[in-house]
Amino acid sequence: KTLSDKFLDGLAKVCDTEARKLQGKPQVLHVIRFIKVFIEENPLCICADEISAVKRLLTGDNDEVKLKQKTSEIVVKGHQEQYFINFRVYVPDNYPLAQIVPEITQHNFPAFLHIHFQAQAVEIARRCVQPPLKKNPKDPPFVPSPSLQPTCEYLIECLKKYPLELCQLCHERALPVNPVNESAKKGKHSVEKIYCGHMFHLICLHKYMKTPPFAGGKLCPTCGKQIFHDKWKISSEVMETRWAHKQARQRELEEVVDFME
Numbered sequence: 001k002t003l004s005d006k007f008l009d010g011l012a013k014v015c016d017t018e019a020r021k022l023q024g025k026p027q028v029l030h031v032i033r034f035i036k037v038f039i040e041e042n043p044l045c046i047c048a049d050e051i052s053a054v055k056r057l058l059t060g061d062n063d064e065v066k067l068k069q070k071t072s073e074i075v076v077k078g079h080q081e082q083y084f085i086n087f088r089v090y091v092p093d094n095y096p097l098a099q100i101v102p103e104i105t106q107h108n109f110p111a112f113l114h115i116h117f118q119a120q121a122v123e124i125a126r127r128c129v130q131p132p133l134k135k136n137p138k139d140p141p142f143v144p145s146p147s148l149q150p151t152c153e154y155l156i157e158c159l160k161k162y163p164l165e166l167c168q169l170c171h172e173r174a175l176p177v178n179p180v181n182e183s184a185k186k187g188k189h190s191v192e193k194i195y196c197g198h199m200f201h202l203i204c205l206h207k208y209m210k211t212p213p214f215a216g217g218k219l220c221p222t223c224g225k226q227i228f229h230d231k232w233k234i235s236s237e238v239m240e241t242r243w244a245h246k247q248a249r250q251r252e253l254e255e256v257v258d259f260m261e
């Protein structure tokens, strides 16, 4: 294990104070015992620098980063406008060789985003300590790296970014400014994140998917990637036919209206 210079400086100062108390008496054993107990009681000192970096990312009045040395956990509460995420991270004994365990404990984001955030956070932590499955022979040998900071940074970035994300079709905020609970989601409150990662209101996406051109499949208007979604597995030909039918029906209706007039 390697401890940061800043932490070691601090520890040296505390030891100095301890030793001073015992001036005129044997001090070496006492100080060694003091260090041993201190490190055992403060397992999070292994990631002191990473914790400082995470704290710097959270500057809101209600944000907090709490250390639970007894359980080797970090508890984070972050806010962005009306949205919040609380998560805790367990730092294992053999950190940084073993990965941290992140867990979102409370939030007010839509459920599909929560699942996405949680899964990605675990994946980021895993990639820090496990070599990639497909090895590129040109890559240098894999060395595990600390996983706490990148994982926390990811979750905090999600918290800061998603409430401000726009619907790529109507260019209004995708998530409602005031978070609503799942059961109350209607109309624009229903949000979809598609394959490319862009966000859309469900009603905007529905309209877009049903409007031509269909040739070559529907593309994300922002990044040009094909829109893949479980809800739209139908091919562009089917879309084309459906649209043609709808247009024909519309024409018939208009003809009837003309005739009546």
Ligand SMILES: [Zn+2]
Residues within 6 Å of the ligand: 167, 168, 169, 170, 171, 172, 200, 201, 204
């Ligand atoms: Zn929209």
Ligand SMILES: [Zn+2]
Residues within 6 Å of the ligand: 196, 197, 198, 220, 221, 222, 223, 224, 225
């Ligand atoms: Zn896109």
